Amino acid sequence: MYRIGIDLGGTNIVAAVTDEKLNIVESVFAPTRAYRPFEEVIADMCTLAESALALSGINKSDCSGIGVGSPGNCDSEMGIVRRAYNLGWKDVPLCELISARMGLMTTLANDADAAAYGEMKTGAAKGKKNVLFTALGTGVGVGVITDGKIYSGAGRGGVEAGHTVIMMGGEKCTCGRRGCWEAYASATALIRQAKQAAAEHPSSKLASLEEISGRTVFELADAGDAVAKEVVDKYVIYIAEGLANLINIFDPEAVVIGGGIGDRGEKLLVPIREFLADNCFGGRERIQPEILSSVNRANAGVIGAAALV
Amino acid sequence: MYRIGIDLGGTNIVAAVTDEKLNIVESVFAPTRAYRPFEEVIADMCTLAESALALSGINKSDCSGIGVGSPGNCDSEMGIVRRAYNLGWKDVPLCELISARMGLMTTLANDADAAAYGEMKTGAAKGKKNVLFTALGTGVGVGVITDGKIYSGAGRGGVEAGHTVIMMGGEKCTCGRRGCWEAYASATALIRQAKQAAAEHPSSKLASLEEISGRTVFELADAGDAVAKEVVDKYVIYIAEGLANLINIFDPEAVVIGGGIGDRGEKLLVPIREFLADNCFGGRERIQPEILSSVNRANAGVIGAAALV
Numbered sequence: 156m157y158r159i160g161i162d163l164g165g166t167n168i169v170a171a172v173t174d175e176k177l178n179i180v181e182s183v184f185a186p187t188r189a190y191r192p193f194e195e196v197i198a199d200m201c202t203l204a205e206s207a208l209a210l211s212g213i214n215k216s217d218c219s220g221i222g223v224g225s226p227g228n229c230d231s232e233m234g235i236v237r238r239a240y241n242l243g244w245k246d247v248p249l250c251e252l253i254s255a256r257m258g259l260m261t262t263l264a265n266d267a268d269a270a271a272y273g274e275m276k277t278g279a280a281k282g283k284k285n286v287l288f289t290a291l292g293t294g295v296g297v298g299v300i301t302d303g304k305i306y307s308g309a310g311r312g313g314v315e316a317g318h319t320v321i322m323m324g325g326e327k328c329t330c331g332r333r334g335c336w337e338a339y340a341s342a343t344a345l346i347r348q349a350k351q352a353a354a355e356h357p358s359s360k361l362a363s364l365e366e367i368s369g370r371t372v373f374e375l376a377d378a379g380d381a382v383a384k385e386v387v388d389k390y391v392i393y394i395a396e397g398l399a400n401l402i403n404i405f406d407p408e409a410v411v412i413g414g415g416i417g418d419r420g421e422k423l424l425v426p427i428r429e430f431l432a433d434n435c436f437g438g439r440e441r442i443q444p445e446i447l448s449s450v451n452r453a454n455a456g457v458i459g460a461a462a463l464v
Numbered sequence: 465m466y467r468i469g470i471d472l473g474g475t476n477i478v479a480a481v482t483d484e485k486l487n488i489v490e491s492v493f494a495p496t497r498a499y500r501p502f503e504e505v506i507a508d509m510c511t512l513a514e515s516a517l518a519l520s521g522i523n524k525s526d527c528s529g530i531g532v533g534s535p536g537n538c539d540s541e542m543g544i545v546r547r548a549y550n551l552g553w554k555d556v557p558l559c560e561l562i563s564a565r566m567g568l569m570t571t572l573a574n575d576a577d578a579a580a581y582g583e584m585k586t587g588a589a590k591g592k593k594n595v596l597f598t599a600l601g602t603g604v605g606v607g608v609i610t611d612g613k614i615y616s617g618a619g620r621g622g623v624e625a626g627h628t629v630i631m632m633g634g635e636k637c638t639c640g641r642r643g644c645w646e647a648y649a650s651a652t653a654l655i656r657q658a659k660q661a662a663a664e665h666p667s668s669k670l671a672s673l674e675e676i677s678g679r680t681v682f683e684l685a686d687a688g689d690a691v692a693k694e695v696v697d698k699y700v701i702y703i704a705e706g707l708a709n710l711i712n713i714f715d716p717e718a719v720v721i722g723g724g725i726g727d728r729g730e731k732l733l734v735p736i737r738e739f740l741a742d743n744c745f746g747g748r749e750r751i752q753p754e755i756l757s758s759v760n761r762a763n764a765g766v767i768g769a770a771a772l773v
Contacts, residue, residue, distance in 0.1 A: 406617030
């Protein structure tokens, strides 16, 4: 049987048809335009799934179901998106609406949870049963797999580890708190940190960049620019401090770093591994989790969604 | 059937016989003297269990087993204390040694995990299935119950949430890191904070205390002393920041606060509830966990240990 995965993001919707082994047969995407009523967004999700089916020449009847990864607080049992700030959604009965139109069983999970699940099924953490996935992008998403299953606490929310404070009284976070990990370790935070450093060093190369983005800051640091390097080195520590916290809590076998930042690969992972070996509880004596980059990369969300089926 | 619970602490060993409903029939304790070889400490644990049996007049054959709560990193499946810094233990086959002498099945868990389990079975969180317990004492221990079972990640360590950084670069922690929650929210931390405030305000009542302890600082704050009150108010926020982090991660139905600090009851809980309602992810819109004091109090460890059987 084939599967349908839909990755609902604040910016784009991606729909894919995959085979049983979660290889993408065909995928399509379109902007979410989340300002619209949720019914319209969900209708688009279905249309995109139908397009992916049409392009692949696969019949709906050959699909075992639809998996959806959504931002925010997802009630997987009820199939309801409880609260998704970047969509402006509250208590949206997503699975019911999609199943009604598509005639297929629909399964819902938080997007980071789905991505974590996908990395375990067919990605960096294949074969592991205890996995922590973090997507470092606009925000910081975290998904935890325990004993082969998505961990979601009392099942009413899930692991909002991006919103754990690593610096009391620090930077303001989108969630309202100050000092959250997300406010230091997201790509958005890196850009803020780089802009600040550029302002402090107006004659630096960093300050002369046309556009400060994650990519340009990394490039400059790699080229040996001292100011950019300092920004990147500090940023890596912010990532690592949050990861050390989560390793101390969840004791995973593997940590998978995804999102745009994860694409940096070993250049990012090497200093993180060093920090973790020194700072996790038990230090170098403990069993260290493997620290890996996402294998599913930009498709982590949609492969994870399909894996839910 | 009766049960035997043994709470192995860095300072004392407590052994108790309980009935099936986990009411303590008889309990005894003695200093751990952890500097001795582990075989001697474990022999004492058995002797204390035998004493509790003798005092209660209950036969070993009427007991269904022995539960042990130990500090540090416990491998429940193998019955081995992997690493307990305050005992100086590494890979101690505790269950095997106790079972061999006592002729009863022995079950092991981390002490905070056991206490969490006990609070769920017969304490503040009775009837709940998703519970977070924290013992605020010399250190900060955390136990997490998910779906009625002790949560311990990959099963190689468990939730070392006392050692998650809430203040990057902050106070030095016993684990080697800087800024851990334990270094701000333990009773030890409160005393340090009070001593610092006393040094800064040499003419304050706080500075004139004969002994600065958790109890004396709280008493002075309750009596309206401004310096002590400021110390306590800040300390409560340190506790609450760490709890907000854990609530965002685990989404528990109830949070139970134990350890010496937990005995402060509603005076502690009221400001914590306020902070959490404002600062947890989803703010006042989310389902708030109940914030409770330990019911098992000083017996939380030994009742939890017996509950493991």
